[in-house]
Amino acid sequence: MNKNIQLLWNGLIPENPIFRLALSLCPAVAVTTSVKNGLMLGLAVVFVQVFSSCTVAIFRSYIHPRIRIPAYVIVIALWVSVIDMILPVISPAVYKEVALFVKLIVVFAIIISRLELFASKQPLIPSFFDGMGMGIGFTFGLCLVGAIRELSGVGQLFGYEVLGGAKPLLVMILPAGGFFVIGFIMATFNWLEYKITGKIPASGGGH
């Protein structure tokens, strides 16, 4: 059990998809103009990542190694489509908010990268926790970036005014702001690692 919590933690901070692995930066920049957007996309990714990781972990011995990538893509597309069809039936209100984000997911690098690096080599339980950890880590990253951008860009959090109508830096909600914020957070993560371990971190995530 301890190992599973380790996996969850691993996805959240030491191998955070956005700040450490530097994967799926494109949606991370495009979507995070507000905390709510980041949270919605994060939740959609958690679903798809967990389901895809579990599916690949179960069938990993049946998937021929030479066609694993197309097989992964089909698995991801399958779960994205299934969620896109089932969610409006279960909860139309949630679907109305998330619909735009769910359709974006098929092409996310983080999901296929976790399938290739983890779920295709590990049994079901660790794969589930790895998928969960990565999903939560991605959500955390998006929310953090979204919060900083929304707060500094339009002075709001979750759409509520918190700075009394002041808008300190409009550039933050424009695409350029996304790069600034992610860059600074990434630098902070590297600096912390350097302080803790005393080693200079390798550039990017090494993947």
Next chain:
Amino acid sequence: MKEIFKITLSLTCVCIAAALILGAVYTQTEHIRKEQEEKTERQTIQSLLGYGPGKEIPADLNVFSIHRYVINTADAKTMLGYVLPLKDKGHVLAEIELSGKPGKVIPLEGKESEIAERASRDKIVNDALPDGWKAVWAQTLYVANLGDKRLGYVVPGVTQGFKTFIHLMVSLDPDFTVTGIAITESEEDPGLGAEIEQGFFRNQFVGKTQDVLRNLKVVKEPLPDDYFRALEPAKAKRAGMTPEQVREARDKYLKADIYALTGATISSVAVTVGVKDAVRKFVYRIDILNDAIKQDNVQVAF
């Protein structure tokens, strides 16, 4: 050589399994999805007409659907056909030539529910036409009456957005002044183009008359603060604005152009063009249709 067959077989199996699952889920969820879509469409129309949460729908509100068809005759001529509801139940198909000259009026057989459903309506319309003629559904317009009084119209429109098509609906009062717009379907980027669904953007169209709409442009200027607050009812309330102040602020900008969304000029222009287009075409068509109804003496329900 043997391996290539193994790979092919393996990938085929994966695809078939995925297809089976997708098919099963689709058949299980499709009808519920459709029902919900219809329900949201009804709610959209009602909210555009000014009813919804907080404002009871009056019992004498009647929304009539007019289905517009494009008809290709056997000798390759094109004309329009309108499926109209009649006063004493039943429906007719009124043909109108492209020049605006009214053609024949063909009675349609079929129950209310069959006319409402697109697939069965297509069949009924095509069966009613002579052999070799083909009718294709183009759009559905809505006419709303409150008792005997005309309340307004709801017109659908489609426009090319940043990524795919943006589907929208515009509601008009009897003088063809815009009373509201709604985005029914879009795949614009969240945080950028998707902001077209926000009240402060959509409500900029409210109150634009025919004359203003004709020359309406999109300007890349920041939205003035007082206008912004007035466009969002919730924000206006929080800022302590009275309904009169809101109206005053909105009236001040009644003739102003549309303020583009920050970082989403293309989407803003797309919606503006879509609204202008939908209204212009509708006004032109409803004129011709009203003439035709008068000339042919059709006893329509609306």
